[in-house]
Amino acid sequence: xxxxxxxxxxxxxxxxxxxxxxxxxxxxxxxxxxxxxxxxxxxxxxxxxxxxxxxxxxxxxxxxxxxxxxxxxxxxxxxxxxxxxxxxxxxxxxxxxxxxxxxxxxxxxxxxxxxxxxxxxxxxxxxxxxxxxxxxxxxxxxxxxxxxxxxxxxxxxxxxxxxxxxxxxxxxxxxxxxxxxxxxxxxxxxxxxxxxxxxxxxxxxxxxxxxxxxxxxxxxxxxxxxxxxxxxxxxxxxxxxxxxxxxxxxxxxxxxxxxxxxxxxxxxxxxxxxxxxxxxxxxxxxxxxxxxxxxxxxxxxxxxxxxxxxxxxxxxxxxxxxxxxxxxxxxxxxxxxxxxxxxxxxxxxxxxxxxxxxxxxxxxxxxxxxxxxxxxxxxxxxxxxxxxxxxxxxxxxxxxxxxxxxxxxxxxxxxxxxxxxxxxxxxxxxxxxxxxxxxxxxxxxxxxxxxxxxxxxxxxxxxxxxxxxxxxxxxxxxxxxxxxxxxxxxxxxxxxxxxxxxxxxxxxxxxxxxxxxxxxxxxxxxxxxxxxxxxxxxxxxxxxxxxxxxxxxxxxxxxxxxxxxxxxxxxxxxxxxxxxxxxx
Numbered sequence: 001x002x003x004x005x006x007x008x009x010x011x012x013x014x015x016x017x018x019x020x021x022x023x024x025x026x027x028x029x030x031x032x033x034x035x036x037x038x039x040x041x042x043x044x045x046x047x048x049x050x051x052x053x054x055x056x057x058x059x060x061x062x063x064x065x066x067x068x069x070x071x072x073x074x075x076x077x078x079x080x081x082x083x084x085x086x087x088x089x090x091x092x093x094x095x096x097x098x099x100x101x102x103x104x105x106x107x108x109x110x111x112x113x114x115x116x117x118x119x120x121x122x123x124x125x126x127x128x129x130x131x132x133x134x135x136x137x138x139x140x141x142x143x144x145x146x147x148x149x150x151x152x153x154x155x156x157x158x159x160x161x162x163x164x165x166x167x168x169x170x171x172x173x174x175x176x177x178x179x180x181x182x183x184x185x186x187x188x189x190x191x192x193x194x195x196x197x198x199x200x201x202x203x204x205x206x207x208x209x210x211x212x213x214x215x216x217x218x219x220x221x222x223x224x225x226x227x228x229x230x231x232x233x234x235x236x237x238x239x240x241x242x243x244x245x246x247x248x249x250x251x252x253x254x255x256x257x258x259x260x261x262x263x264x265x266x267x268x269x270x271x272x273x274x275x276x277x278x279x280x281x282x283x284x285x286x287x288x289x290x291x292x293x294x295x296x297x298x299x300x301x302x303x304x305x306x307x308x309x310x311x312x313x314x315x316x317x318x319x320x321x322x323x324x325x326x327x328x329x330x331x332x333x334x335x336x337x338x339x340x341x342x343x344x345x346x347x348x349x350x351x352x353x354x355x356x357x358x359x360x361x362x363x364x365x366x367x368x369x370x371x372x373x374x375x376x377x378x379x380x381x382x383x384x385x386x387x388x389x390x391x392x393x394x395x396x397x398x399x400x401x402x403x404x405x406x407x408x409x410x411x412x413x414x415x416x417x418x419x420x421x422x423x424x425x426x427x428x429x430x431x432x433x434x435x436x437x438x439x440x441x442x443x444x445x446x447x448x449x450x451x452x453x454x455x456x457x458x459x460x461x462x463x464x465x466x467x468x469x470x471x472x473x474x475x476x477x478x479x480x481x482x483x484x485x486x487x488x489x490x491x492x493x494x495x496x497x498x499x500x501x502x503x504x505x506x507x508x509x510x511x512x513x514x515x516x517x518x519x520x521x522x523x524x525x526x527x528x529x530x531x532x533x534x535x536x537x538x539x540x541x542x543x544x545x546x547x548x549x550x551x552x553x554x555x556x557x558x559x560x561x562x563x564x565x566x567x568x569x570x571x572x573x574x575x576x577x578x579x580x581x582x583x584x
Contacts, residue, residue: 096134103127103320111327112393113353123320125203129196130317133310145307148293148300155289162282166268173261177297180257184250185308191243192309196316198236205229210476247305254301258294265290327395327413334410339403339419341500341531343367343390348399350389359385360554363399367547372532374542376576377551383535387503390533391417403501421499423523425506425535427490429478434463435470437478437489441496449496457492458522459485484519491522502527505535516540539580548573 107123152174159167209225269286272278278286348363360382367373375383389396392413401408408416421441429437438453439445450470454460462485466472478486494502504523516538524544536542543562550558550565550573557572558565565573 095138096131099134100127100131103130103317106321106323109325110323111325112388113326114323124207125200126196126316126320129199129313133313133317136306137310137314139306145300145303148296148303151293151296155293158285158289162285163272163278166265166272166286169261169265169268173257173264174297177254177257177261177300180253181250181301181304184246184253185304188243188246188250188305189308189311191239191246192313193315195236195239195243196313198232198239200316201232202229202236205232250301250305251298254298258297262290262294327392329412330410333412333415334406336403336406336411336415336419339500340369341367341419342369342404343501343531343533344402344405345386346400346402348389348396348401350385350394350397352394358397358554360389363556365549365556365559367531367533370529370531371547372527372534372545373547373549374534374536374545375549375551376536376539376542376573377557381551382554383551384505387505387533387535390503391420391422418497419499420501420503421494421497422503423487423490423494423505426483427478427486429474429481429486429489431476432473433468433471434466434474434489437474438470438492438496441493442498445496450492453492453495456495456522456525457488458518459488459492462488484516487519488522491519491526495526500531502530502532503535504532506537506541539577550576 156167156170159170205225205228265286269278269283273280273283343365344367345363345365349358349361351358363382363386365373365386375386377383385394388394390401390408392408395409403411403416403419430440435447435450438450441453442449447470451460454463454470463469463472474480474489478489481489504527520541532545534542534545536545542548546561547559548562548565549556550571552572558568560573565571566577568574
């Protein structure tokens with residue numbers, strides 16, 4: 001359905017918006033040249049008839065005229081066919097790129113929940129397969145189906161004038177071939193979809209292993225992972241064999257239909273020639289058309305076969321566009337000008353779709369301009385959820401969140417997030433240079449600015465020790481750097497974005513004392529006079545915060561400064577503090 005809607009929209013857009021545009025002309029002439037090229041090439045058997053009928057007259061001049069006309073037809077066919085291929089390629093290249101960019105943009109627009117639920121490997125597989133299917137889809141229609149249909153129409157034109165019985169036999173055999181093809185292709189689409197699902201699973205396993213290869217090696221799970229892939233491969237081979245056998249059955253079935261049709265057509269033509277109803281030239285015409293057209297029915301079958309495969313592949317590709325964006329931008333957004341960074345949660349409640357219980361319940365929290373607020377509590381009490389709601393990865397179920405008194409839903413998601421600089425718990429870096437990863441925080445950044453941010457983040461001295469300094473590659477997801485180094489790169493990246501609000505999700509992993517000291521120094525230096533939210537996992541980090549918010553079971557239990565909360569003997573904060581003292 002999505003495929004149908006896309007083509008309808010594409011055609012409507014071309015007709016309404018680009019009727020005088022180049023792309024429309026490309027489309028028109030590509031198909032025009034193709035039809036003319038095929039039509040011209042298809043009349044060649046008619047020249048065989050003219051030759052055979054003219055030879056007995058021994059009129060060399062007449063034969064020469066026919067020969068030059070035949071040569072002209074072949075040259076014209078070549079020119080038109082080449083023009084069709086060229087213009088078709090130009091159109092398809094543009095359309096393929098447009099489609100890829102549309103899907104890519106839509107994936108970026110989709111909500112956080114979509115990306116947390118989907119396998120990266122499956123998405124990559126669907127995009128790669130769909131991209132290739134787009135070309136096959138166009139090729140099958142343009143260069144196979146149209147070729148056969150135009151040849152069929154040209155042949156019928158000559159056969160109708162030749163003999164009605166031959167005309168009817170050709171139509172009947174062609175329709176019967178289409179019926180046989182339909183029943184085979186119908187089952188083939190279903191088996192192809194199953195193959196696609198298994199190929200997505202295979203890609204998921206492979207990509208998952210490539211991303212997490214360190215974990216695989218740490219636990220010596222190479223054999224287990226190979227067995228996991230082998231299990232999926234076993235299902236895939238069974239599905240592919242089922243898929244392939246439908247084609248082999250179709251090839252055999254069509255071979256019987258086509259050869260039987262040729263036999264019956266030759267038999268009828270011979271009988272009519274012997275009886276004097278057809279000339280020898282007419283018989284040569286029938287043989288010529290049959291010899292050139294009926295093998296093309298195999299092309300038609302292969303075209304339908306490729307269409308079925310491409311349809312299954314491209315359906316999944318287009319299916320990505322069916323996923324709806326739930327967290328939407330407002331129709332009339334407010335531009336965030338002169339934002340100070342005052343944040344307020346008002347009676348906010350929220351629950352994830354796959355869970356019945358609320359992740360946070362009736363949260364009321366105000367953060368003043370330039371204030372630092374630390375969120376602490378056990379894992380799963382809603383600290384990270386509060387930040388995700390602030391960034392509109394999800395929308396609240398009840399209540400509202402405001403920045404400078406403006407509901408965050410009135411900003412576009414892009415504008416809202418541009419106000420914030422985030423240092424994630426586990427920074428994920430691009431497989432590029434250190435400089436590229438730091439510079440990602442600002443468009444048009446200079447090397448001087450990158451170095452200044454790195455110095456502020458206490459990472460410059462380390463970068464200078466690297467083989468290529470700022471041009472050193474960090475590896476997939478930053479695998480070549482330690483946890484502390486990645487966090488300092490993330491702090492430098494955040495500094496360059498010049499945010500009004502800073503969000504720091506402290507690493508859960510235990511860092512060495514030196515790394516922890518460097519990170520804290522870099523963070524507090526970068527967050528001076530900035531509204532700051534800290535998701536803390538070690539209480540040593542929050543001691544300098546202006547306000548500490550203690551959460552439990554999705555609710556705010558306590559608020560206050562380090563001293564105020566520590567002074568309360570029965571406080572939850574005091575309990576956490578005592579536990580940490582014992583561990584230290």
